[in-house]
Amino acid sequence: VHERDESKDTPAAKECFKYLNKTSRSFSAVILELHPELLMVVTLFYLVLRGLDTIEDDTSIPAKKKEPLLRNFDDVLDIDGWTFTENRPEEKDRELMLHYGCVIEEFKKIKAPYQAIIKDIAKRMGNGMADYCLKSENDEFGVNTIAEYDEYCYYVAGLVGEGLTRMFVEAKFGNPALLDRPHLHNSMGTFLQKTNIIRDVREDFYDKRIFWPKEIWSKHVDDFGDLFKPEYREQALNCSSEMVLNALNHADECLFFMAGLREQSVFNFCAIPQTMAIATLDLCFRNYDMFLRNIKITKGEACQIMTESTQNLQIACDVFRRHIHSIRKKNRPQDPNFLKISIACGKVEQFI
Ligand code: PS7
Ligand code: MN
Ligand code: MN
Ligand code: MN
Ligand code: MN
Ligand code: MN
Numbered sequence: 271v272h273e274r275d276e277s278k279d280t281p282a283a284k285e286c287f288k289y290l291n292k293t294s295r296s297f298s299a300v301i302l303e304l305h306p307e308l309l310m311v312v313t314l315f316y317l318v319l320r321g322l323d324t325i326e327d328d329t330s331i332p333a334k335k336k337e338p339l340l341r342n343f344d345d346v347l348d349i350d351g352w353t354f355t356e357n358r359p360e361e362k363d364r365e366l367m368l369h370y371g372c373v374i375e376e377f378k379k380i381k382a383p384y385q386a387i388i389k390d391i392a393k394r395m396g397n398g399m400a401d402y403c404l405k406s407e408n409d410e411f412g413v414n415t416i417a418e419y420d421e422y423c424y425y426v427a428g429l430v431g432e433g434l435t436r437m438f439v440e441a442k443f444g445n446p447a448l449l450d451r452p453h454l455h456n457s458m459g460t461f462l463q464k465t466n467i468i469r470d471v472r473e474d475f476y477d478k479r480i481f482w483p484k485e486i487w488s489k490h491v492d493d494f495g496d497l498f499k500p501e502y503r504e505q506a507l508n509c510s511s512e513m514v515l516n517a518l519n520h521a522d523e524c525l526f527f528m529a530g531l532r533e534q535s536v537f538n539f540c541a542i543p544q545t546m547a548i549a550t551l552d553l554c555f556r557n558y559d560m561f562l563r564n565i566k567i568t569k570g571e572a573c574q575i576m577t578e579s580t581q582n583l584q585i586a587c588d589v590f591r592r593h594i595h596s597i598r599k600k601n602r603p604q605d606p607n608f609l610k611i612s613i614a615c616g617k618v619e620q621f622i
Pocket of ligand 1: 297312315316319320323426427430431432434435455458459462463466539540543
C-alpha cells in the first residue's frame with residue numbers, strides 16, 4: 271500500500287479528491303489506492319470524463335447546446351476557473367461542474383504526456399457522445415443495431431480503456447505490447463459498460479433512455495416497454511439472457527488484458543471492477559427482479575470479491591470461474607440462446 275500524506279495536498283487537490291468521492295461510489299476506492307505516480311493523473315482523468323458524462327446525461331440541455339459543449343470539452347482544460355452552471359438542479363454531479371476550476375488547476379501540474387492522453391480521450395469521447403446525442407434526437411429507439419451498441423460502448427468506455435492503458439505503459443506499469451492490442455483494452459471498458467447497461471435497464475427506461483439494441487430486444491418483444499409487463503416475463507428473461515451473452519463475449523479478453531499488468535495497485539484497480547462486473551452479470555442472469563427494481567450485489571459479496579481480486583490473476587480468475595459456473599447452472603434449454611451461452615461460458619473456462 272502507498273501511504274499518502276494528505277496534509278501536503280494543495281487546496282485544489284483536496285477539492286479534486288472531494289469530488290472524486292462525491293461522484294463515484296465504486297471507483298474512488300480503487301483510484302485512491304493507486305501508485306503515487308498515477309493517483310492524481312487517474313483522479314483527473316476520472317473527473318474530466320465524469321464532467322463529460324454529466325453534460326451527456328442532462329436531458330434538460332437541448333441537443334443544439336449540448337453538441338458543442340461535448341465536442342469541445344477538452345478545450346475547457348485551458349480556461350482557468352471555468353465553471354458550468356446550467357445543469358438541472360437534480361443532476362447528481364452538478365456540484366463538480368460548479369467547481370470544475372480545481373480540476374483545471376491540478377491538470378496543469380501533471381506531466382505533459384498524461385495531459386495529452388486525457389485531452390485526446392476527452393476529445394474523442396466528446397465527439398462520439400455528440401454524434402450519438404444528435405442521432406438519438408432523430409430516432410426514438412436510440413441504439414438500433416448491435417454494431418451501434420458496440421460503437422456507443424467504445425466511445426463511452428472502450429476509450430477509457432485505451433487512455434488508462436496508455437497511462438499504465440507511460441508509467442512503466444504495463445506491458446507496452448498492450449498498446450498493440452486495441453481489442454483488449456476496448457473489451458476492458460466495454461465489459462463494464464455493457465454490464466452497467468444490462469443492470470440499469472429499468473432505471474434508464476424510466477429516465478427515457480434505451481441502450482439495449484433494438485436488434486436484440488425486437489426478437490423478444492414488439493415494444494421495449496413490454497419487457498416490464500408481467501405477461502411478457504419469459505420474453506424478458508430470454509432477452510436479458512441474450513444481452514448477458516453479448517457481454518460475456520468480452521470476458522476472456524479482459525482476463526487476457528490483466529495478464530499484461532506489472533504493478534500491484536494497477537492490477538487491483540483493473541481487476542476489482544472486472545470481477546464486480548462478472549458477479550453482476552451472474553446476478554442479472556435469468557433474474558426477473560432486474561425488471562421490477564434496482565438490483566445490486568450484496569456488501570458481503572462485494573467485500574469477498576475485493577479481497578480475492580487483489581491477490582493475483584489466478585485468484586481473480588477463480589472469481590470468474592465461480593460466476594461462469596453459476597451462469598451455466600441457471601442456463602435453460604428453453605432459452606433460444608441456450609447453446610450459444612454454453613459455448614460462451616466454455617470460451618471463458620478455456621482461458622482459466
Ligand atoms: C478514468 C477510472 C482498466 C483498462 C466517468 C474504468 C459513464 C462503465 O451509467 O458511473 O453513469 O451510472 O457506474 C473512469 C479499462 C467515464 C471504464 C462510462 C472514467 C476500464 C465516462 C468505465 C469513468 C475502463 C462515461 C462508469 C466506463 O460507470 O456509469 C476512470 C481498463 C467515466 C473503465 C461513462 C462508464 C463508467 C463506465 P453511469 P458508472
Ligand atoms: Mn453509476
Ligand atoms: Mn452517460
Ligand atoms: Mn452516467
Ligand atoms: Mn476544440
Ligand atoms: Mn448506468
